[in-house]
Amino acid sequence: MQVNVNGIDTRYVLSNESGGPWLTFIHQLGGDLSIWDQLAxxxxNNYTVLRYDVRGHGQSAAPAAPCTxxxxxxxxxxxxxxxxxxxxxxVGMSLGGAIAQQFALDHASRVDTLTLADTFAFTAPEARSIWDQRADAARRDGVASLMPASLERWLTPDFRRAHPEVVEQIRDVYVHTSVEGFALVCAALRDFDVRDRLSAIRAPTLAVAGRHDTGTPPAATQAISDAVRGARFELLDAAHLAxxxxxxxxxxxxxxxxxxRV
Structure with a gap:
């Protein structure tokens, strides 16, 4: 299904057979709603499950101007x-976790619970150039040029060997991501910083990290749980896409x- 959201044609999938509470999943940079197929x-059967493509990803239109x-x-x-x-x-993973944090702060009354996976609350000044480099590489060489390094960060070698079909689906979505969509969201993540506001989050919060995540070290996700009152932190035996x-x-x-809370 498609709907125009803030001027962006946005793809979403809604599974509402149960009529249960709403449960929304938000994907990673270079991903789309299909990453949540299994969990959806x-x-x-118990929730109204919403998945959607973030602007500039999947079948959602790319923004025409910078975004935050x-x-x-x-x-x-x-x-x-x-x-x-x-x-x-x-529920937000990586980029989706950044969006979820922002949503919990800017639209607090709309969040029943908050689950954050493999994500961070800010980009440190010394790391900002990494996002610029990724955006530049995508525009110069195509998004596909970034795929090998991303896969190494995202999934452990054992998982990649054991589940080639999952790897292939993730790869296919990544390489077909809009160049401008990818680059503009990189810039949004470069400028992301909500660390001083995290204590204002009142929604029950679960933070999950992958023990082998080298791109977003578990400490970055744990720092979020430490800052949110009553939050719970869990460490899984996984890389970035825990x-x-x-x-x-x-x-x-x-x-x-x-x-x-059902």
Whole structure:
């Protein structure tokens, strides 16, 4: 399905057979809603599951001008408005985790619970150039040029060997990501910084990290849980895409985390 959100044609998939509470999944940079296929199937019997392509990704249109993570958060708010959802449980991974944090701060009354995976609350000054380099490389050599290094960060070697079909799907989505969409979201992440606001988050929060994540070290995700009152932190035996690499373990954690609030 497609809907225009803040001037951006946005693809979404809604599984609402159960009529249960809303549960929204937000994907990583260079990904799309398909990364959540397995987990959406797991939760669809008890929740109204929403997945969507962030602007500039998948089948959502690329922005024509620079955007911020706050803009991406407002896209989610507008999408929920269009679908008639007053509030939702929110799950975000990597880029999706940044959007989820921003959403919990800017639209607090709409967040039932917050689950953050393999993400960070700010880009340190010394790391800002990395995002510029990625954006420049995408524009110069294509998004596909960044794929090999990304896969090495995202999934452990053992998982890549054991699950080539998952790797191929992730690779296919990545290399077909809009160059401008990818580059402009890189710039948004370069400028992202909500660390001084995290203590204002009141939604029950679960933070999950991959033990072998070299791109976003577990300490970055744990720092978020340390700053959010009452937050819980879990470490999984995975790399950057921990909810995918350890999908059963992640589903169990999320199910337990959500259950008392259903």
């Amino acid at each position: 199937g797991y939760f669809r 993570v706050a803009d991406l958060s407002n896209d989610l708010a507008a999408l929920l408005d269009a679908l008639g959802a007053a509030h939702t449980h929110v 909810p995918i690499e350890q999908s059963q373990r992640f589903a169990g954690l999320l199910e337990t985390f959500l259950q008392p």
